[in-house]
Amino acid sequence: MAGAFRMENGTQNGVRSNHDREGWTNGVNGDNIKQEHRSEKGKGVAGGSGMEAGYAGNGPQVKLEELPDELQHITAEIIPLNMLLSRLAQYSHGALQDQILRLESMPLPQNLSNGNGNYHPTTQEDTSPESLEKKRMLLNFIQDLHTRWVKALVLTEWSKKADQVGKLIDIRTHLASKLELFSVTIWEMIKTKQDMLWAKIPSPDLKTALEVLARPKIHWMPDFDYLPLPEITPEESDAWIEEVNTLLSARLSLEEFERIPAPFADYKIDSGVATFSIPGEFEVDLTIGDDDFEKQFWFIDLRMTYQPTPPPLSEQARLAAETKINNALGTDGLLGAYNYLHDLTLTAKIGEFTRQAWQLRAGRWADCLQVERLNRAVAVHYWANRPHSKGNKSWIILGVNSSKGEDGRPDPKHPSYITLRWFRDGVEVKDFDISFDVDNISMDSLLEAVISRHIEHMLSSMYNKLASKPRFTHKQGRLTLCGSRKTPGDFTLRMQVLDDKDVTVGMDLYTGAFTLQAQSPMAADVQRRLNTFANPAEEGANLLELLRCHYVTTALMSRAKSIRWMVSRGSPLSMDEMKSIVYSGPPSTREPFQTVWMKKVGWNPQWFIFMSMSLGGDQWWLVEM
Template sequence: MEQGVQNGVVARNNYEKDAKASNGINGATKGDPSANKAVKSGGALVNGEVDAQKQAQPASSASDHAKIMKTLPPEIAHITANYFPLPFILQRLAQRSHNDLQTKIEELARISIGQGATNGNAPGSGEDSSEENQNKKANLLTFIQEMHSQWVKALVMSEWGRKSEQVSKLIDLHAHIMEQIRKYEQMLDRMGNIKRNLYNARLPDPDIKTALQVLSTGEAPFFPDFGFIPPPEQSAPEIKKWMNELNVLLSVRLNLDEYDKIPHWFRNYTIDNGRVTFKVKGEFEIDLTIADDDFEKQWWFLDVRFAFSPAPAEPSDALRFFIESKVNEALEAHGLKGCYEYLHEYVLTHKIQTIRRQAAVLSRRLWIDHTKVESLKRALSIQYWSQRYSAIGPKQGPNSAISAGPKSWFIIGVNSAKTPPPKAPLGAPTTSSIVIRWFRDGKEVKDEDLSFDTEQISAEALLKQIIGKHIKHILSSIYSKLLLKPRYKDRQASVSLSIDNDQPSDSCLMVQLTHEQTLKVQIDAITGSFIFHPHSNLISRRQNFLNTRARDSIEDGLLHIESIRCESLFEELARRGRSMGWRMCKPPVNQEEMRKLHSSKEPNSAIWLKHESWNASWFLVVSSSSAGDSWLLVSVIDKTPPKTVDPTGTTTTKKLVRPNRLNAPHSILDQPTVVISSFSKLPIKSANPEFSNDFFVDMATMTADTTTVIEDIGVLAAAKAERKMKSVTNPHLSSRLTMPALVVGTGIFLNLSSVLKVEKSRRQHKVTWAGDTVEIITRNVRTRGPGRLEITREAKVFVKDMRKVSLLKKGFIDRDVYFDPRQRHFRLDLRVLSHQSCMGILGQRLKAIDRLVDFVASINGIDGVNCDSVTLRKVVFTYSDPGNATAVEQKLWKVTLDLVRNNTILSLEPDNPHMRILDMLKKLINSPVGFEQLPYWLQTTLPLHRALESIESAWTPISSNGQGLFDVVPRAIDWVAVRFELPASAPNKPPRKLSLSVRVMDRHGENWWAVRYARDEAHPDDYKTALSSIFASAMSPEGWTGLGEAAAAPVRGGGIEPLLTRISDAVRAMATGSPGAGSGAGAGSSQGAPITLD
């Protein structure tokens, strides 16, 4: 049974099952098929004898048997000896069937069958007639049929294998006989060839007789003699004469007879040595002569030389004979014109064939696999860059066949004289010429000047010329398109083009990628592939993709160059920024949102970066395109409505904005509801910045400043405050940075609202000391721990009225507030973390400065009030009674104002007379007019409270003895109720009481102390007698005036203190029983006009 060859191994048959058979199988002992070897024990077949048994041979006949075996013919070759056994075939078939069946079952299991159930009910029919089920059954049926056919074949082979032993022997015998017949026929053929080849090896018999005669006598008289008479020899003068005559004839014929028949291209000729030489530049030189003085006779050919290279210096005899015969025929038929036309066409054809041979050599050597040469009858087609678009990807369509890109080739042919060349002058004679038609990327190019060197024929030079123009077209087109882009048009990046006409591969396009990297674009002249320098993983990947997948070299090349620039920029930015705390992250918004960041229609790429100190809502987006790079600071917000659970347990979604969802630091957002809330363009000076450490430090400073400014603008926008950005020179930052200042109106800070998250001030007034605006710039940015950036903003508040701050000295009035009287401004250092607004802090500081300025302005020029210490946090000043001019030395009372909190805290010395009205003073200082009124009321009420304190000290022993009581009840800063209480004058009577009201009242625009007393209903005359002298006196020398039942004293006169003292003394005299002090009180007084108080 023959099963052929499987897996490179010749299969054996299974008919030789005898263990003693030679070349057996399944472990049988293999015998040596050679008859020259000794037969081994165990039995062997000799010439196919299966049942022959080895006979026992005596030891003496062993050598004779060996001799007999050597004389026997070789054993018949068993061609079926290496067949595979049938059991092996069946085993393999069974295993293959099992594996295929298992694979088929898994394949059918993956095919889903659609359920026809409706409303959850199973189909009523037991037969599934769906298309998926039918395909599944057909697939299974096809598989079973294939397996069945294979097993049927195996059954046939098993039936045949039962008698394969005899068939195999017959096959071996048949093969042996056919081999012998083939050898016999082969020997006959070889003998016939030898016989035929012997004819060429035969030699004629030598002529011994003629040889002997010639060698002995030196002549052979029996040779025939034709009787020719040799011409007479001519002398040199005769030859010269004949030549001159022939030259004259040639000149006369050309100048007189055939002057109008000479072709235009034969105008260049010379006559010498009896011949005329016509020279056609770049083609040939031909020598002609005449054989008769009759000018009607034809010209005759003498010699021809080719005037181009490569060409034979001397034509061979065969070529010379061929050209001579053809030229003479043309001269006879058409004269000189026919001669020119024939040689001209011959030379053109010869040049094309020369280029064809050179191109064929190039296509087999240096340009192998990249050029294709095809003969088109007389013309020649050369395709270059044939492997450039060999397989650039699947077609767009149902069939995924690989399609080739556009081809480039040129055709060299002969242009007939029917149509003149494109650049031929008008009226010039025309003739056929070699023309080149160039098809670039499948389209003919007609506006290129393809010069052809007619003297130096070189297919390689022609290839380089056309390929050089193709490379120039590609690089120039890319260069021109790049120059139209704003990036290169505005000289944000450099681009240059260099064209080498001699070596097209050296032509290059230089494109600046980044500050340090420049891309060099070249095109290999042989393969047409792009070559990018420098070599890197990123550039090599783009280069390979462009060379294997591009369809349009110009558009795709432009796109890939821009992609390389963007990717190089992003790679360098991410690589160098990683060590400075910048990391690349995934865009948190979708493409629709990202379009908001790019106003240009140019294709762009973007990289999203985040600093380690930023929260999740801020990103730095670097967008790069041919229109330029943009550095954007982007803030995003997640508008996902929060999920809530109602009392019934149902989860609902509220349509609320959740900006706090982005508070987790460094979280990567990928939500469809994340949108861009704001973005700001960073003022990067250089179009191609150098990514140094200083750059990233400046970038961190700039972004931190911008984020803070954005937060400030958001706060100001919510407060509907006017603001603007102003270009200023920042002396604190690097000159590389250009960050504008934020200018805000001063009034928004001094009239704070809840928008600024600061307690609203109670002092609503118009600010007159400060300028109209506050100028805010960034002073520095520092790192405060890992992931924390602290920004110091500098705010300048200009002072319009320097009189109000004349008491302030140059220097720091607080840790972060500096006053410069020469520059007329306050400088505030505001320290906040990045992404935080400084408006709240600025508002608090301005409010504190406003309070300070108001207080300093209020005490400025007041006699008796002196500032000891003035800061934003605390003001310490002293005051005394300016009206007491008689005192030699006045006691100065110290007041401390704590300005740290929004409410000013006022502190007095323990022995200060004003301690009894401290709460009222605190309320006054926090009122809208507190700073202006506090010094005034302190000085105004000082004599009053000093007198009350003195009176209280005098009444202390009386109160201790039970002789009377003294009490003071402050009702306001300018109003005090004084009460005296004396024991009853008689038993069973109430105590005697006296109430005085001390109050500041206005009289004609001037403040006076008015002292009134209320009579006791039980004892109306007790106090009248004691106080009548006091209240009845007018114009007391001590500065007070009696008004009958009241008394008045000017506020600035200091009369209130002696007045209260006199009253106290009078009442104390009543308590102690001593003589009244008021009896003589008015002795020295003068009567005057009564005083009426308003």
């Protein structure tokens, strides 16, 4: 809480004025200091403040009410004491009123609330829960107010020495500002020292530099008389290279023969370098730095051989790869180098698949793909906005299989490889025959192959369900599944709806939406409904049958008038009565059906003929009502 208060008794509030400046000086030499006679009460050393006691001595006493000129008087955020007490009184009055209303709203004791007329007060203390709760609330309220007023009392006592307390605050603020100057000065010195580092660098000797660059030799510069290195002749260079080739051939054929990894079996030696080639992965150049076969090989260069070929490594990346390859050669020899380079190549291939996936997502596969990079893997979600696949998504995951054994260690006989996992409509497909080329990387071709198999699965499921129905087993209609796996998205399902008319069902390769090719106004509605089914492979068969019934009904209605037949708009029988007629055949023919009722002009009103159409087969019925 603030340590200074302004009194309302006409004092100067600790602020110095210029009216009495002639009566005192700054007290530098102790001269001309104005002495005031203080009363004995509360002014002695024993009863006075510690500061007054500290200044008591043989010399002249300095007045505490007068501050040196360099001290700044703190006047911000000083609250008058009368305002503080007035607000505290207002708060106490309002809180007391609220407490009374709160106690009044509390329930009465049980014996009074039940209307007990025989109740008589006694001298014993009321220990009912309601009464105890009221007493607890009242006691807490009084304790809170008591604490606040005790604090106000302490402040009131301190306000009697407001001038002295204010000066103490001024002194403390002044000392704190001086202490802060110490740290600021130290940091300024450090900053100046850092900024002066450039001054220690000598200025460049441009004159000497120009002479060195312009002339082959300068007479006034010192000469250390070093012997020049002998020039290497082409014959000597060829001899050294041939010697290194011989050492490499002998070492790889004798010393390293049993330790060479199987993928490194294909190598060639030329120009002092042994080049190990792994088709579809990389080529690495290694050499030796000593004729001792116990010393390690050393890395020279690395080239990726898969397509598309990645750009050359940056200088920083090449230095990092060189360090790791040399460390692997020094620790585990050629096997360690192969394992590191093989894993590096697989990771780079996953990165290339990911890069192409992002390019496809930004190109012609826009709004159809979702790409997520995982740890040494990439997940690609295709048909992202297909309406009937919101609940069951489809995606592929390309990742690196480490081929670890049961003990968790890599198997040297079976190196790691890139694997493909396919999740079709939310379910992982375990057995699928989709070959993807990891030597010639093409995410577009891989997606087309996977999606073509998905389209084939969807249309094949629809075809199998339709082909199992009696209508097609009894050869009452044409049903064919066309397509080739070599042509992505070429699979279609064709179903006969009339004698010379077929409906063709296909799927869009990019969006996964069903497409219908049929000459009917109802085809657009059937296509829309087919794209909203949760399981179109199973539910689409009945929808196609409904479209066929529409074709047949339209054809009967258009031809009936020309041969004096009337087509009834409704059925004279109930649904149960029609089921008893249509389902009178074998159980295999009991499928959902549509009917067309007709009557010949001039027939008895009690006779009708109707046609039932379903996947169980089309039948004609003559009915007498």
